Amino acid sequence: MPSVEQPSKRGAGGRGWVMLAALLAVCATTVACNEPRFLIPAPTLRGIAIPLPPPSIADEVLINIDVEGNVPLGFDVPGTQAFLHEKRTARGYFVGIEGMQFTVYDVLLDVNDNCLEAWFVDGVDGEESTTVNYKAVLFEGAEACAEPTCSAMDEQGACVCLEKWTTGC
Numbered sequence: 816m817p818s819v820e821q822p823s824k825r826g827a828g829g830r831g832w833v834m835l836a837a838l839l840a841v842c843a844t845t846v847a848c849n850e851p852r853f854l855i856p857a858p859t860l861r862g863i864a865i866p867l868p869p870p871s872i873a874d875e876v877l878i879n880i881d882v883e884g885n886v887p888l889g890f891d892v893p894g895t896q897a898f899l900h901e902k903r904t905a906r907g908y909f910v911g912i913e914g915m916q917f918t919v920y921d922v923l924l925d926v927n928d929n930c931l932e933a934w935f936v937d938g939v940d941g942e943e944s945t946t947v948n949y950k951a952v953l954f955e956g957a958e959a960c961a962e963p964t965c966s967a968m969d970e971q972g973a974c975v976c977l978e979k980w981t982t983g984c
Contacts, residue, residue: 854945855887855890855937855942855943855944855945856887856944856945857933857934857935857944857945857946857947858884858885858886858887858897858917858933858934858935858944858947859884859885859887859947860882860883860884860931860933860947860949860964860977860979861883861884861885861963861964862882862883862963862964862965862966862977863880863881863882863883863951863964863965863966863975863976863977864880864881864883864966864967865878865879865880865881865966865967865969865975866879866881866920866921871969871970871971871973872926872953872966872969872971872973872974872975873926873953873955873969873971873973875926876925876926876927877904877923877924877925877926878923878924878926878975879921879922879923879924880922880924880951880966880975881918881919881920881921881922882899882918882919882922882931882933882977883916883917883918884897884916884917884918884919884933885915885916885917886912886915886916886917886935886944887915887944888915890915890935890937890944891912891914891915892937892938892939893938894911894938894939895911895912895935895936895937895938896909896910896911896912896935896936896938897909897910897911897912897917897919897933897934897935898933898934898935898936899919899922899931899932899933900931900932900933901922901923901924901929901930901931901932902929902930902931902932902984903925903928903929903930904923904924904925904929906922906923908922912935924951924975926951926953926975927953929950929951929984930948930949930950930980930983930984931948931949931950931951931977931984932946932947932948932984933946933947933948933949934946934947947979948979948980948981948982948983948984949977949978949979949980950977950978950980950984951975951976951977951978952975952976952977952978953973953974953975954973954974954975954976955971955972955973955974956972957972959974959976960972960973960974960976962976964976964977964978965977
């Protein structure tokens with residue numbers, strides 16, 4: 816009886832290991848060539864100041880405010896800049912930080928329709944932080960205006976306060 820040669824099972828398994836090794840090499844090369852980016856936290860806006868408030872903020876449509884904020888611990892290095900963009904008026908502002916604090920002066924704001932987007936750029940690496948959105952909201956009364964994120968009350972008892980928006984404005 817003629818002998819029939821059986822196909823080698825070893826050869827098929829060897830190809831599998833070669834394919835796996837090639838796939839791992841491609842993955843390692845892809846990961847090694849990409850620089851990891853870490854999430855840099857956004858700045859925190861502390862409050863609003865209105866330099867010379869009108870007799871009633873509620874009667875005004877556009878007002879100028881000063882916005883105060885902080886950068887996270889560890890990012891208080893020389894050259895770090897804080898940025899603020901008011902989306903509705905399409906105006907952008909930037910300032911250098913002093914310590915961990917910054918103040919953006921003379922921000923034009925529509926009291927009824929606004930969205931403030933804040934972020935900073937690290938002075939060492941030039942990396943941008945994540946952005947954070949706030950709305951400036953008009954409130955009335957001593958209790959509402961006692962919040963630390965609120966401006967001083969005007970003559971009519973109105974103030975402007977910052978509200979953080981997690982999903983954008």
